[in-house]
Amino acid sequence: MYSTRVVTSPDGLEIRKSGRRVALFTSGAQTVTLWGPRRSFKDGAVTVKHNIWVRVLPKAFAGAFDKQWFDAAQSANEESADDLLAIAMQYLNGAKPIEENGLVIAGPARYGRLKSDGKREEGADFSDFLGVPWHYPLEGKPNDPPERHQFGCLDCSGCVRMVMGYRTHDPNTSSVVSLSREIVPKHLPRRAYQMFLSAPGVLLTVRTKTGKPPDIAKLRPGDLTFFKADGEDPKEADHVGFFIGADLDGGFRFVSSRQKANGPMFTDVGGASVLTGNGLYARSFVGARRI
Numbered sequence: 554m555y556s557t558r559v560v561t562s563p564d565g566l567e568i569r570k571s572g573r574r575v576a577l578f579t580s581g582a583q584t585v586t587l588w589g590p591r592r593s594f595k596d597g598a599v600t601v602k603h604n605i606w607v608r609v610l611p612k613a614f615a616g617a618f619d620k621q622w623f624d625a626a627q628s629a630n631e632e633s634a635d636d637l638l639a640i641a642m643q644y645l646n647g648a649k650p651i652e653e654n655g656l657v658i659a660g661p662a663r664y665g666r667l668k669s670d671g672k673r674e675e676g677a678d679f680s681d682f683l684g685v686p687w688h689y690p691l692e693g694k695p696n697d698p699p700e701r702h703q704f705g706c707l708d709c710s711g712c713v714r715m716v717m718g719y720r721t722h723d724p725n726t727s728s729v730v731s732l733s734r735e736i737v738p739k740h741l742p743r744r745a746y747q748m749f750l751s752a753p754g755v756l757l758t759v760r761t762k763t764g765k766p767p768d769i770a771k772l773r774p775g776d777l778t779f780f781k782a783d784g785e786d787p788k789e790a791d792h793v794g795f796f797i798g799a800d801l802d803g804g805f806r807f808v809s810s811r812q813k814a815n816g817p818m819f820t821d822v823g824g825a826s827v828l829t830g831n832g833l834y835a836r837s838f839v840g841a842r843r844i
Contacts, residue, residue, distance in 0.1 A: 557618060562771065563755050563843070566618060576623060577773065578614045582754040582843040584637065585610060586773045589630030594638070594797060596645055597820040601806050603798045606630045607637040607775035609721045613753070637775050640720045641795050641808055644712060644817045656683060658720070662707040662816045673812040677706035678743065679715035709793050710745045712810040712817050713777065716795070717741060717844055741844070746788035749779040752842055759840035767840050769805055769828050774798045777844060778807045778828065782837040790839055796828070805829050 558567045560577070568576040577586040584607055591604040608626045610619075630636070635643075643651060643659035650660030662682060665674035680687040681703035686696040707715055718741050741752050757776060758767040772778075774797050779790040794809025797819060804827035806819050813823030820826060824833035 555618075555620070563757060565614065566616065568618065568623065575627075578610075578618070579755055579843050580616065581613050583610045583613050584608070584754070584775050584844055585614070585626065586775070587626055587630055589627065590633070592633075594642055594819075596808075596818055599800055599806065599820050599826075601798045601800050601819070603774070605638075605774045605798060607773075609637065637716065637721055638795075638797060641712075641716050641797070641817070644707060644715070644810075645808075646816060646818065656685070658683065660705070662712065662810065663705055664708060664810050664812050664815045665706045666702050673815060674703070675708050675812075676700065676711075677703040677708045678711040679707065679719045681711065682707050682715060683719075707810050707817065709810045710743060710748060713748065713793055713795070714741055714743070717777075744788075745779060745793040746790045748777060748793055749790040749840060749842065752777070752844060754842055754844040757841045757843055760838070767838055772796050772805070772828075772841050773843070775843075777842045778809075778838065779840050779842070780834055780837040781839050782824070782833055792834075792837075794826075796841065800827075807834070 556569045558569065560567050563579050565577060565579040567574060575588050587606040587608060588604055589606045591602065593600055593602040608629065610622065642648065644662040646661050648659065648661050650657050652658070665677050668674050677700070680697065681699045682705055684699050684704045686698045688696050742748055757771045760767055776796045778794050778796050780792040781790055783791045792809065794807040796805065796807050798806060800806050806826055807828065808817055808819040810817040811823050818826070827835060828838050829835055
């Protein structure tokens with residue numbers, strides 16, 4: 554038998570079975586934390602191991618426990634069906650390409666083409682990786698053509714939109730992804746700072762005005778992590794990734810697509826990919842959001 558317990562900060566519902574926690578639903582969020590079979594993620598010399606799975610509700614949780622959905626999610630975990638975390642790993646260096654209906658939807662992603670100044674070009678969205686035009690019917694936008702030179706590429710926010718939009722939602726019907734460069738409520742916008750300010754879901758924690766760092770104890774794998782790593786950028790956040798859990802040394806790891814690494818990774822190329830300590834991303838961590 555299952556038992557439920559209301560939780561706060563953030564508000565939600567915890568599900569237990571035989572006194573053991575098995576799921577956490579967050580009010581206003583579609584992602585659900587589920588405890589299931591233990592597994593590991595590896596990138597280079599870095600390994601993250603835990604028993605947390607992340608699956609997506611058809612709409613934001615509003616307080617009612619859907620046992621039918623939960624049972625199906627538990628079965629998917631037992632069968633090792635791809636969840637949000639597994640999908641995020643499908644764009645790392647060395648990942649095997651995945652084809653669906655003649656379209657390569659996953660595989661090693663590059664950040665962007667190399668420019669004459671030695672830096673990688675930004676701007677590669679999920680549709681650029683796919684090499685297909687995309688239509689945003691809820692915004693009344695015409696087909697947005699892909700940048701052909703960005704085929705197979707994903708910048709940091711493009712990677713989030715690939716995983717959270719194209720792969721785990723239906724962007725055409727759920728209004729998850731937005732073409733607009735402006736803030737569109739209840740959409741997953743194009744830029745990291747827009748996601749930080751207005752993406753769907755719940756803002757879990759932020760750096761305070763006095764400089765107190767975000768509360769990492771509130772994070773669960775699958776949460777979006779935001780950073781202000783570029784001192785010349787005036788916006789609230791300039792980089793975004795997914796929190797994936799603690800590594801074997803206890804470091805709170807995140808995966809993101811970066812210029813210096815030329816693609817998604819959670820190793821330490823271009824700065825340690827951990828939220829604790831004194832590294833670049835630990836110092837520049839400004840907050841987290843659960844979609």
